[in-house]
Amino acid sequence: MENYIISLRGIKVQFDDLPVLKGLDLDIRDEEFITLLGPSGCGKTTTLRIMAGFAEASEGDVFFEGVRINDLPPHKRNVNTIFQKYALFPHLNVYQNVEFGLKIKKIPAAERKVKVKEMLELVGLGGFEARDVNLLSGGQQQRVAIARALVNQPRVLLLDEPLGALDLKLRKEMQTELKRIQQSTGITFIYVTHDQEEALTMSDRVVVMKDGEILQIGTPQDIYNEPVNAFVADFIGESNIVPGVMRRDFLVEFANNAFRCVDKGFEPDQLVDVVIRPEDLRIVAADEAPLTGVVSSVTFKGVHYEMMVESAGHDWMVHSTQASEVGEFIGLTMSPYDIHIMERMEDDSLDWIEGESSASMEGGHAE
Amino acid sequence: MRNKVLSAPYLFWMVLFTVVPLILVAYYALTGADGGFTLKNVSDVRQFSGVIFRSVWLAVIATLICLVMAYPLAYSMSRLRPQMQRVALLMVMLPMWINFLLRTYAWMTLLENTGLINQLLGLLGIGPLQLINTQGAVVLGMVYNYVPFMILPLYSVMTKIDQGLIHAAQDLGSNTLGVFVNVVLPLSMPGITTGITMVFVPAVSTFAISRMLGGGQNLMIGDLIELQFLGTSYNPNLGSAISMVLMVLVLLLMSAMNQYADEEKEGMII
Numbered sequence: 001m002e003n004y005i006i007s008l009r010g011i012k013v014q015f016d017d018l019p020v021l022k023g024l025d026l027d028i029r030d031e032e033f034i035t036l037l038g039p040s041g042c043g044k045t046t047t048l049r050i051m052a053g054f055a056e057a058s059e060g061d062v063f064f065e066g067v068r069i070n071d072l073p074p075h076k077r078n079v080n081t082i083f084q085k086y087a088l089f090p091h092l093n094v095y096q097n098v099e100f101g102l103k104i105k106k107i108p109a110a111e112r113k114v115k116v117k118e119m120l121e122l123v124g125l126g127g128f129e130a131r132d133v134n135l136l137s138g139g140q141q142q143r144v145a146i147a148r149a150l151v152n153q154p155r156v157l158l159l160d161e162p163l164g165a166l167d168l169k170l171r172k173e174m175q176t177e178l179k180r181i182q183q184s185t186g187i188t189f190i191y192v193t194h195d196q197e198e199a200l201t202m203s204d205r206v207v208v209m210k211d212g213e214i215l216q217i218g219t220p221q222d223i224y225n226e227p228v229n230a231f232v233a234d235f236i237g238e239s240n241i242v243p244g245v246m247r248r249d250f251l252v253e254f255a256n257n258a259f260r261c262v263d264k265g266f267e268p269d270q271l272v273d274v275v276i277r278p279e280d281l282r283i284v285a286a287d288e289a290p291l292t293g294v295v296s297s298v299t300f301k302g303v304h305y306e307m308m309v310e311s312a313g314h315d316w317m318v319h320s321t322q323a324s325e326v327g328e329f330i331g332l333t334m335s336p337y338d339i340h341i342m343e344r345m346e347d348d349s350l351d352w353i354e355g356e357s358s359a360s361m362e363g364g365h366a367e
Numbered sequence: 368m369r370n371k372v373l374s375a376p377y378l379f380w381m382v383l384f385t386v387v388p389l390i391l392v393a394y395y396a397l398t399g400a401d402g403g404f405t406l407k408n409v410s411d412v413r414q415f416s417g418v419i420f421r422s423v424w425l426a427v428i429a430t431l432i433c434l435v436m437a438y439p440l441a442y443s444m445s446r447l448r449p450q451m452q453r454v455a456l457l458m459v460m461l462p463m464w465i466n467f468l469l470r471t472y473a474w475m476t477l478l479e480n481t482g483l484i485n486q487l488l489g490l491l492g493i494g495p496l497q498l499i500n501t502q503g504a505v506v507l508g509m510v511y512n513y514v515p516f517m518i519l520p521l522y523s524v525m526t527k528i529d530q531g532l533i534h535a536a537q538d539l540g541s542n543t544l545g546v547f548v549n550v551v552l553p554l555s556m557p558g559i560t561t562g563i564t565m566v567f568v569p570a571v572s573t574f575a576i577s578r579m580l581g582g583g584q585n586l587m588i589g590d591l592i593e594l595q596f597l598g599t600s601y602n603p604n605l606g607s608a609i610s611m612v613l614m615v616l617v618l619l620l621m622s623a624m625n626q627y628a629d630e631e632k633e634g635m636i637i
């Protein structure tokens with residue numbers, strides 16, 4: 001058996017009869033950086049609370065290094081949390097906040113002083129010791145929260161959207177910093193975010209969640225390249241998702257055309273979702289393309305242009321370093337390897353994509 | 368400019384109901400029956416030092432009992448579900464809807480030598496005990512009447528203590544006692560000082576309760592002042608002087624407490 005530090009087995013949680021976690025199974029390896037990724041309300045925080053001991057599962061077990069800890073109170077778990085809302089102690093200054101856990105553990109004052117100082121330097125708050133935490137900016141408060149948890153050197157650190165309140169530049173810096181801390185300390189990080197980019201860049205493994213269930217667990221590459229369904233594909237990066245029919249092995253029909261693909265093993269004429277990444281669509285002359293359409297918008301995104309192309313009743317998102325003109329009639333093509341075929345999801349899942357996908361993708365970046 | 372206009376009504380009523388009466392009290396306290404300036408009234412207050420000391424002492428005891436009773440109650444109230452909190456709050460306020468004289472009469476009949484409590488004790492072969500006309504009865508009356516004023520400010524600060532802070536303390540290794548000492552107590556300090564003030568001030572100037580439950584031997588300053596205005600020894604100048612001394616005493620005690628609470632807060636690190 002592998003070296004798991006925390007295992008969840010069939011965890012079910014409900015609030016007022018409303019299921020929030022629907023039988024979660026999850027094994028977390030020692031010293032890994034694992035990220036729970038999913039839209040707001042999917043149960044990420046609740047999963048962390050189960051591990052920290054703040055929420056009780058109506059069914060299922062929590063194991064810490066193979067020992068069942070369902071009934072172990074939070075203060076006895078070798079786990080520290082960085083809370084989504086910081087939860088800094090308003091009556092204590094920055095130094096005293098960070099010192100809190102060390103003091104509880106009765107670490108001598110001189111040693112505490114060294115550790116707190118070190119930790120404050122690490123999060124870029126050297127010299128802030130005597131500051132009132134209520135007067136810090138959101139980003140500074142968040143960094144105090146990070147220092148307060150990390151200084152205890154727990155076996156496992158639970159991080160609930162710890163960078164949510166930071167601006168983009170600081171967030172990028174802290175991402176690198178957290179990853180570096182994780183690698184140098186060997187503390188297991190269980191990280192929660194709804195930002196797919198953050199999840200992909202920082203994690204050893206990503207757990208994609210939706211409505212209290214785990215949809216997929218894998219390395220960032222697995223999740224990005226082999227999403228198990230259209231929801232995951234859409235949530236992980238931007239995607240064009242269109243309905244299609246699998247005519248036979250290696251042949252799929254969508255957008256009124258038949259395309260060669262690399263998938264097989266579906267029933268003949270099975271309804272499927274076809275997922276194509278915007279960067280995998282190539283713009284070519286209209287007369288040599290299977291898909292043709294009119295460019296409806298062009299947006300400069302820094303490295304590439306994002307274009308929307310209306311074709312065969314769908315809006316296709318295309319990423320390219322070359323801009324086309326709005327109103328231009330163009331052709332689109334793609335290689336068979338870039339056509340991802342997925343089993344059709346139930347209707348409500350698709351509704352989510354129709355209604356919210358673009359908003360959630362924006363939210364991931366802007367925040 | 369606008370602020371001044373907006374605060375005008377407040378200032379008007381404040382002057383009418385607070386400043387003017389205070390000036391009147393000071394005027395009467397510092398003049399004799401003939402209307403001339405004198406310090407005799409104020410120095411006469413000394414002869415009542417026994418009553419003053421007893422009033423402060425009983426008020427301190429009553430305030431402490433209120434604090435000890437109200438604190439855990441307020442804390443558990445603040446952790447109830449919202450609907451239950453409203454019910455609990457109503458239960459706290461309900462007795463205040465009944466006139467306090469009526470409530471105190473009820474206690475008299477309970478505490479009497481032939482009262483309900485002594486009858487029950489008699490069935491067990493105990494007593495009768497002297498319950499009424501004791502200092503204990505006076506303290507009981509004060510606690511009963513003033514405990515809501517302790518519960519309400521405590522409850523109010525405790526509802527503002529974020530459950531997240533309690534979780535954070537637990538997460539960092541605090542057990543129940545640690546959470547209480549390191550988080551709940553320091554954060555509820557403002558409620559404690561408000562509660563103490565709101566109970567101690569009316570308690571130290573209590574009247575009627577002390578006469579009804581304490582008999583003739585346990586009069587308090589409030590009774591003394593009342594006697595100067597309504598009693599046979601009619602002397603509003605002395606009554607005003609006692610009031611003034613009481614006011615100064617209360618101000619000194621309260622500022623001492625606030626000073627202490629502030630220092631406590633500064634030094635508060637686990």
Ligand SMILES: Nc1ncnc2c1ncn2[C@@H]1O[C@H](COP(=O)(O)OP(=O)(O)O)[C@@H](O)[C@H]1O
Nearest residue numbers: 015016020038039040041042043044045046047
């Ligand atoms: N204490 C609670 N009482 C009732 N419902 C709750 C409570 N905590 C969370 N929920 C509900 O559980 C669901 C999952 O919440 P949460 O775990 O916080 O999601 P996430 O962190 O992924 O945004 C949400 O629908 C939320 O409204």
Ligand SMILES: [Mg+2]
Nearest residue numbers: 044045084160
């Ligand atoms: Mg959350």
